[in-house]
Amino acid sequence: MKLDRRTFIKGAGAGTATCALATLPGSLAALGHSELQGSAESVASICEMCSTRCPISARVVNGKNVSILGNANAKSFGGAVCARGGAGHSQLYDKQRIVKPLKRVGERGEGNWQEIEWDEAYRTIAENLNRIKAEHGAQSVAFSSKSGSLSGHLFHLAKAFGSPNTFTHASTCPGSYVIAAKAMFGGKIKRDLSNSKYIINFGHNLYEGINMSETRGMMNAQMEKGAKLVVFEPRFSIVADKADEWYAIKPGTDVAVALAICHVLIKDDLYDKEFVAQYVTGFDEFAKEVNAYTPEWAESVSDVPAEDIRRITHEYAAAAPHALVDFGHRSSFTTEEFEMRRALYAANVLVGNIERKGGLYFGKKAASYNKFAGDKVAPTLAKPGVDGMPKIDAKRIDMVDEQYAMTWSSGGIYQTILDATLDAVPYQLRAWVMSRTNPMQTMTDRARIVETLQKLDFVVACDIYISESAAYADIFLPESTYLERDEEIADKSGKNPAYYVRQRVVETIGDTKPSWQIWKELADELGQGQFFPWENMETLQLFQVQRDVNLLRRIKDEGFVSFGKPLMLRERSMVSAFAASYPNAKPVDEDGTYASHLSFKTPSGKIELSSDKVEKMAPGRGVIRYREVTMKKADELFFIQGKVAVHTNSATQNVPMLANLMSDNALWIHPITAGLLNISSGDKIRIYNDTGSEEGHALVTPGIRPDTVFAYMGCGSKNKELARATGKGVHCGNLLPHVTSPVTGMNLHTTGVKVAKI
Amino acid sequence: MNNIWGSMEQYDPVVWNWIIAVYLFMAGLSAGSMLVAIGLKWYKQSRGQPTEGLPVIKAAAIIGPVAISLGMALLVLDLTKPFEFYHILLNYNLTSVMAWGVIALLIYIPLVFVFAALVFEKQVLQYAPWLAGILKVCRQVENSLNKLIFALGLGVGVYTGFLLSALISYPILNTAVLPALFLASALSVGSAGNILVATLFFSKKESDCIEQVHRIEYPVAFNEALCLVLLFVGLNFSGPAAQAATAAITTGTWASVFWIGVVGLGLVVPVLASTLAPKAWRHTKGFLITVSCSTIIGVLALRHFVVYAGQSYIS
Amino acid sequence: MTKRYVLVHDENKCIGCQACNVACRSENNVPESVTRIQVRIEGPYGNFPHLHFKYNRVSCEQCENAPCVKVCPTGAAYVNADGIVSINEKKCVGCLYCVAACPYKVRFINPETRVPDKCDFCKETRLARGEEPACVSVCPTQALTFGDANDLNSEVRKVLDTKPHYQQKVNLGTEPRVYRIPSRKGGIKA
Structure with a gap:
């Protein structure tokens, strides 16, 4: 019997609130809820609900709510925030949020916690880490963190402690487009979507994985300026829906289409010869290699019709240089990520769209911008350096193979923590300090991560919730949310220099602390206080602006300041x-x-379409080449994932407002495939392979290739502390095998699964 | 696409539930029983026959006030703010069918109590002798009162239908047939209710007035059936959304309720019983009770069917 | 001249991201179990590979000829001078007649006030401060245009004058003040 309106009214509000673990130690529920105190006037700050970090403007409403909108001073962000950003306050005073340090009291991962004071937490961590350091060396402790100010402070602590092993989530998400750009251009490059007239997109999910300025830019280009969008993606995503043309490309074969585009550009004489002559090295080797990659060949690999590849390439070249091939963001589609991202860049280089409107460009930070202006148009920020930091001799655990050299300064190969812990490769890891990272969801082979966390001598987690990964910690440190934190001024330069800053909007709730303070205080306890000479965040900010108080005030008042x-x-x-x-x-x-x-910061100073440096690092990979890869068994379906507009890939599933929007991920399955398996929409199904097995439910939709299934990432948590997320939906990480891609060190997120009705 | 926009529970088109169905039933029962009783009275008077102490009129004097009081109690309890229901007596929006209903009921309810008091004058005066004066005045205008109650009874009967037919987005409800259907079924449940109560409590022997009431059941049932046919035939010719709503009588739980309850118990059983049953049975208590119960359940089913199936199909 | 507030939802620009859903909830303190607005992503429709989604904004249509106002027995539901369908909480007894009468099913009982609730274009909150409704301000892709359609120079007037648009369930004669610019893919499904 369905709830009728009356019982609905009575039951209203009970939904998610009653299932909360009211007794979870250290939670806001356990410690009582105080009135929100904060600014009723808008405060400019920076969002942290995902890693895009949009400029926001927030204020406390009637002492019980925080209204969060975009910061209108950041023009390309247009005063907008996405659902995740708007729900920031729902995380802030969620009753399940942890606001008191905890220590584990039963078995690791069992879920028994006891509230402790910060002193005890620091003391316990310092004793354990110093003991491990004394017995096994500082390098046997790994540190991983969400990037930004957070990783800045934690990794500084790691250096002071003496460990080279610091990791971000890069190798599980956006690493390879950065690595490929390093190899070709000598550094990161940006895309000018808003001025583009022709955009070719390989599954860069900008209308769900929202990056506010890019999302707005692309929509504006499409709808107001008549840009054409072509999307190659196995799933009919929102971006695919908004495209003028959508091709359901076979998973992992994007590189073939990208190479065929390059082939047509060269064969049909559509490329910008002057540009290539002036700025590019390694063209001849590349041209020789792509000679074989005809559209017909690409069709046989990718299922994209050859005539369409040819026509699209011609249209693209006609719109060039105000046209671009989007090099993507989350880049864990294939083990050939390095070739794929380089091939996508190559398709841009060939039409000479570098530093052209609607093409690719480099961020213009203050120092270089001022040089062009011959004047101090934009202030430069000072970087605090600390004298006498210990020298670290130990090699990073991901330094076993020279081919990964470009990853070491870009967050490293996160998943090598598992190898080092379980197999002592290249040496034994003993402890893991993680901050605001949830590898259990985003790294592959969940079972292996559990094994790793069980085996380590000591695990520390700093987070807002007891995430699936934090559930295995010995000590849990509650971080303040971004709405309660002040942080350093950050560089947000685009085509001109810009800065913005995170500022606290509300007074700290409960007994939480910001990252910078946690790691500074822990350093004191570890006996490394001398490496953290700043008193507080204000000291650091003043140092950055070199005591220019007016500049600091301006940046704080406006929140986002752009120059020139x-x-x-x-x-x-x-x-x-x-x-x-x-x-x-x-x-x-x-x-x-x-x-x-x-000019380019490559060895040759040019764009290296083919690279000797890469050839030396990874023999055979100097020239971009297609290699066939097998990502699934013949009788399996491809399993791919993506981001949904209301969640991140691992961190927001327990935020009440967002959990209320979506708490479950269905498995998308094509009607033909579903018919063969006798599955209908809503049916309970099992998804399984050699790595793991998950239960979920089916969504039968034509919006997916018949040989592929899809699920949004981040659901299906397995720890009991995340009451709103646990046991709901398919846990993607539990189905993905532990595979590391060449050169980029990327974790592979495409695999094969079988599906059966249960 | 996954649902990423949250719960859709609040968008359930079924807003009014069984409480409203029972209220509509009770209002129809009260109005129907009054119409039948007053009609009978006039019929007898026109033939110069006595009307005092007729079991059917006594029954109506019980059913009329009790049913409407129960109905109103349910209605008030179903409000989200039952303790503030007096606002509905103070504020009138005359474009609202419900406001007109409130006006009609405000006059109808006290008059039904007066009607009952006049029927049971002796008993009333036994317990409340101080009412003698008022009842005397009422008795003097009894004929006019009856005319007024009859008119208001018709009003209440059709009002319950108009209440629903004003909901413009539900094809099954938004039709002019509905008030007629509700009036017809009010008459049928009114007569059945009267017969049931009369047979159970007031009839010492076989009484011809029960037989007379029984005789109107046949045309009433015919009218009700006609209304139902018109309703669904009309839907079938009123565009795709309305056409889709005809599924209400072919699929789902409410189709069963319709065929078994509304058509079976409400129409077929009473009509067959009064045409096919052996003469010897027709005036037995058991027969009368069974048949009138069948009609009552049928009409109750009709109100539920209209309320639930009616709201389940939205254009 | 009186105001005539209208909203235009461009289904081409809308990406169904629910930023409006969340912003509305925060701005208007909408209780957790109910919502004033959701954008449903319906479909995909069409034949592979020519598929398309429909982005269906579900919120009060602010009808000129509002069935909810017509049926309200006490006059608690009324149309304000600015055209916004409003609720006088004091007069309401909670009979649910308006909830049942709404063809768009966008009225709901607020579990805290026990009175029908729905989108009011942020009349009490943002409009009162001279700002646009939360959904309009927050929309990442500028899919919403809001303004006074009686002002011939307003942005919203220009959009309505220059772009093809439709309203939902016009056959019921409700004359909604929420207009929709249909997706250039697929047909109009009102």
Whole structure:
């Protein structure tokens, strides 16, 4: 019998509240809820509900609610936030949030906790880490963290402690496009979606994995400026829906289509020869290699019709240079990530869209921008350095193979923590300090992670909730949410320099602390206090602005401050406007641009379409090449994942407001496949392979290839502390095998599964 | 696409539940019993026959006030703010069918009590002799009162139908047939109720007035059936959404309720019983009780069917 | 001249991200178990690979000829001078007639006040402060345009004058003040 309206009214509000673990030690529920205290006037800050970190503007409403909107001063963000961002306050005063340090009292992972004071927490951690350091060396402790200010402080502690083993989540999510850019351009590159007239997208899910300025930019280009969007993606995502053309490409074969696009550009003489001659090295080797990658060949690999590849390439070239091939974000589609991302970049390089409107460009930070202007248009920020930091001789655990050299300074290969712990490769890890990271969801092979966490001598987790990973900690440190934290000024430069800053909006709830303070206080306890000479965040901020109080006040008041006007070195109109504004600006080239100043931080100083450096690191990979990979058995279905607009991949599933929007992920399955398996929408199903087995329910939809199934990531937590998320949906990490891709060190997130009705 | 927009429970098109169905039933029962009793009275008077102490009129004097009081109690309890129901007596929005219903009921209810008091004058005066004066005045205008009650009874009967037919997005409800259907079924449940109560409590012997009441059941049932046919035939010709709503009588639980309860118990059983049953049975207590119970359940089923199935199909 | 507030939802720009759903909840303190707005992503419709989703904003349509106002026995439901369908909580007894009468099923009982609740274009909160409704301000892709349609120079007037649009269930004669710009893919499904 369905709830009728009356019982519904009576039961209203009971839904998720009653199932909360009212007794979970250290939770807001256990410690009582105080009135929110904070600014009723809007405070500019930075969101942290996902890793995009959009500028926000927040204020406390009637002492019981925080209204969060985008910061209107950040023009390209347009005062908007997504659902995740808007729900920040729901996390802030969630009764299940942990606001008191905890120590484990039963078996690890069993879920028995006891509240302790910070002193005891620090003392316990310091005793254990110092003991392990004395017995096995500092390198046997691994540190991993969400990046930004958080990782800055934790990794500083790691250095002070003497361990080289610091990791971000890069190798489980966005690592490979960064690594590929390093190899080709010498550093990260950005995309100018908002000015693009033709955008080719390989499953970059910008309309669900929202990056506010890019999402807005692309929609604006599409709807107001008539840009054409072509999407290659196995799933009919929102981006695919908004595309002018969608091709349900076979998972992991994007590289074939990208290479075929390059093939057509070269074969049909559509590429920008002048650009290539001036800025590119390794073109001939590349051209020779792609000679074989005809659209017909690509069709046989990817199921994308050859004539469409050819036509799209011609349309793309016609729109160039104000056209781009999006190089993506989450990049764990195939073990050939390095080749795939490089092939995507190559398709941009060939049309010469670098530093052109609607193409790719480099961020213009203050130092380089000021050089062009011949004037101090934008202030530069000082970086605090600490004298006498200990020298670390030990090698990182992911330094076994030279081919991964480019990852070491980009977050490392996160999953090597498992190998080092379980197999002592290259040496034995003994402890893990993790902060705001949830590898149990995003890293592959969950069972192996559990094994790792069980085997370690000591595990510390700093988080807001007892995440699936934090559930295995010995000591749990409750971090303040971003709405309660002050942090350093951050660089947000795009086509011109910009800064923004995170500021507290509400007074700290419960007994939580910001990361910078936690790691500083722990350093004191570890006996490394001298490496944290700053008193507080204000000291650090003042140091950054070199005591320019007015600048600091301005950045804090406006929240987002941009300097100068947008500059793309090869865009004539921008360069002439720039040169006209600054009398001491560098002289403009004959063609009216700064094209002669465009250089790349590669060994050759050029874009390395083929690279000797890479060839040395990873023999055979100097030239971009297609290699066939097998990611599933013949009788299995491809299993792919993606991000949904209301959650991140691992951190928001327990936030009440977001859990109320979606707490369960269905497995998308094509009607033909579902028919063969006798599955209907809503049916309970088992999804299984050699790695693991999950139960979930089916969503039968034509929006997926018949040989592929899909689920949104982040659901199906298995620890009892996440009461709203636990046991709901498919746990993707439990089905993904432990595979590391060459060069990029990426964790592979495409695999094969079988599906059966239960 | 996964549902990422949250619970859809609040969008359930079925807003009104069984409480409203029972209220509509009670209002129909009260109005129907009054109409039948007053009609009978006039019939007898026109033939110069006595009307005092007729079991059917006594029954109506019980059913009329009790049913409407129970119905109103249910209605008030179903409000989300039952203790503030007096606002509905103070504020009237005359575009609302419900406001007109409130006005009608405000007059109807006291008059039904007066009707009952006049029927049971002796008993009333036994317990409340101080009412003698008022009852005397009432008795003097009894004929006018009866005319007024009759008119209000008709009003209440059709009002319950109009209440639902004003809901423009439900094809089954938003039809002019509904008030007629509800009036017809009010008459049928009114007569059945009267017969049941009369047979159980007031009839010492076989009484011809029961037989007379019994005789109107046949045309009433015919009218009710006609209304149902018109309703669904009409739906079938009123565009795709309305056409889809005809599924209400072919699929799901409510189709069973319709065929077994509304058609079976409410129409077929009484009609067959009064045409096919051996003469010897027709005036036995058991027969009368069985048949009138069948009709009552049928009408109760009709109200539930209309309320639930009616709200389940939205255009 | 009186105001005539209207809202235009561009289904081409809408990505169904629920930013509006969340922002509305925070701004108007909407209790957890109910919602004033949701954008349903319906489909995909069409034939593979020519599929499309429909982005269906579900919130009060602010009908010119509002069935909820018509049926309310006490006049608690009324249309304000600015065209916003409003609720006088004091007069309401909670008969649910308006909830049943709403063809769009966007009225619900607020479990805290026990009175029908729904989108009011943030009349009490943001409009009162001279701001646009929360959903409009927060929308990542600028899919919503809000304003006074009686102002011939308003943005919303321009959008309505220049872009094809439709309203839902016009056959019922409700004359909704929420307009929708249909997706350029697929047909209009009102």
